[in-house]
Amino acid sequence: MADTIPIYGVRNRVEKNGPAIRDALDPDDRQVFVAELRIALASADDTLDLGPVVEVIDRWWGRAVLTANPEIEAGAFADRLRIQAGDPTVFGATTPHPPRDPENTDGKIHDPLGHLRRATA
Known part of the structure; x- marks a missing residue:
């Protein structure tokens, strides 16, 4: 039980920050990530806009989670x-919408506001 994988499949979490992403990536990806992040940080230093930094973190975080x-x-x-x-x-099984009542076999769908729709139509 100590080594179980949660149902959502992520056993090793990766924080959404530069050092955690860098540490989780393969060496080749790590170099590219660090270069892109340094460029974004330099841009942020000039413009005071953190948007490019956030974009780099967001783009590489998924790859880091998959690598980990x-x-x-x-x-x-x-x-x-x-x-x-x-x-x-x-793709799994399809389910009807609205869900069917297994006790109801006549095929009619209960519509609690149907009488109002009919009266105003």
């Missing part, structure tokens, strides 16, 4: 292969 949790990317790759092979079960 390779099972997520492996699962997504397996799902892509299943879709390419024509397996519709990867």
